[in-house]
Amino acid sequence: MEIARDQYLNELDSRRWNGMVKIITGIRRCGKSYLLFNLFKDRLLSEGIDPGDIIEIRLDEIDAVSLRDPISLYEYVRSRTLDGRRRYVFIDEIQMVSKIKNPHIEGGEDITFYETLNSLLNTGYLDLYVTGSNSKMLSSDVLTQFRDRGDEVRIHPLSFFEYFSAKGGDKQIAYRDFLTFGGMPRILSLNSDREKADYLKRLFTETYIRDIRERHNIEHPEVLEGIIDFISSNIGSLSNPRQIASHFKNVSEGTVRTYIDYLKDAFLFSESQRYDVKGKRYFSYPQKYYCEDLGLRNARLNFRQQELTHLMENAIYNELRIRGYSVDVGVVTLNAKDSEGRSIRIPKEIDFIANRYEEKVYIQSAFAIPDDVKLHSEVDQFKHTGDSFRKIVVRNDVGNRWFDGNGVLHINVIDFMMDKELI
Known part of the structure; x- marks a missing residue:
């Protein structure tokens, strides 16, 4: 093929x-x-x-x-x-x-x-x-x-567009398979789910981990593998080397940071920093980590943790990287009142700020928006960016794309992944 x-x-x-x-x-x-x-x-x-x-x-x-x-x-x-x-x-x-x-x-x-x-x-x-x-x-x-x-x-593992162009068939079925087994090219030539799972597990253990251990003469291989498991289990969650180090006995934050750098150098994971949209500065920590390939991530966890919300967010992140964007996590601070009427400042997150040259796009990943309360929580922060760059909500629960009253585009995740000209 x-x-x-x-x-x-x-x-x-x-x-x-x-x-x-x-x-x-x-x-x-x-x-x-x-x-x-x-x-x-x-x-x-x-x-x-x-x-x-x-x-x-x-x-x-x-x-x-x-x-x-x-x-x-x-x-x-x-x-x-x-x-x-x-x-x-x-x-x-x-x-x-x-x-x-x-x-x-x-x-x-x-x-x-x-x-x-x-x-x-x-x-x-x-x-x-x-x-x-x-x-x-x-x-x-x-x-x-x-x-x-x-x-x-x-270059990256296959995008969903490349994957589906080769696989064909029903898009919904292909998308679910893509979230499960990822886009390593050899996956397309394997027939059964068992073959795919076994291939990905071997690839992770016999190629990536072995390469890292041999290249860097890893002193604590059990810590390296523990870090892999932690990041894989917490894709898209805020974390930092100090937090990860706390899960191990007698392991320093510096060792964890070094091992994470090794994993990034091998392209297994990438790091997305938090960016203050209005203050125009980066926060030192915490960060978010994403897996380069969802199939490898799932295989590492023995296909146990299949939360579609997190998988979808990681898939969107990877798609933005494939399209040549650098990707940050956006933070905007909203003014509000507490229960006693005092002024407080509340930080709100925008899942992705995608930057490429002079272009910027704000993107929220929302698996489902069942009511107005959820809708408000997903799009309210867009109003406080202080600029007119495009805003997009990528969803699993909509059909045709549409714009809301604030000019925010709502689009189905499969349409987003297939439409290379959208952004």
Whole structure:
């Protein structure tokens, strides 16, 4: 089954020969290699590019072990491109290249894959594309190493639009399956629920946790797994490392914070900060955490906690990230009176503030709004943002989309997930 991933394919296409290293990042098994070595390669071949002008290196395969040395990798690519012909170079799992001591300068800086890629880029006739599964590849020090010549293309597990486009059938059934088993591409090729569940459980344990433990030499693996369980059980709830640390004996807040950073670096979870809409500042804590893939989250919890309200909120968050938005939790403070008539200030939450360039959208996730009291609680804070950016309530209990008297759009969650042009 071929899954169309046109959004990412077009992003790669638009970056051809831009003088930068295209770095495709994302959680392992989300389709990075497929995007590069299948979809993008097929597009190049369809345009008449000679297959010999596409150099493919898969560093996670046994016949590429010798190329996990930065100098050996450089020499290999150069040996195949000495004629100066313009070529495309694809390198899979670039983070597997180890750093080595500079053999020519005693006590000098280590040689890493950054130097390899920068040197290849400097030839002027190679267009470089690499994949990686660690977000630290895109930290500020790495971008400095690339001298502003690294260009990230972040990909995610399948969106519901991609999932349904491949699966077809009844949208409601597909949506429920998506909330249960998520969007890891291999899920679509498995037939039974048992196969899907077993695959996701193995993936979590044998790939993600093992990777993190080996990469970071985890001293307290039981704490790491406890943090995973806590975050998975509390998606969309306010929490912070100190609160999480309190659930363990003799574990410091610093250790918890470090382990959470490891989980974020592996793209398993992401963090959404609280933002004071009118004060225009971020709160230091607490934050909300969301899972990159709901199927992985559910598998981790053995499919026990299936609260549709939380799953829907996480799915909307992921959808906004897929569409290229940074996502914060909004806070507006309302003036009110207590039971004795004294003035008080009440903080109210807006589930998501989605930002992209100069665009901003306020979004509430509401599984159901059965009465006017609930409606008021969901939309009242929109009136106090002090701006005219769009406001949307994504719901499970409406049919056709409609605008209320305050200009707030109410839309069914499936329509929201399928309508890529809405925002």
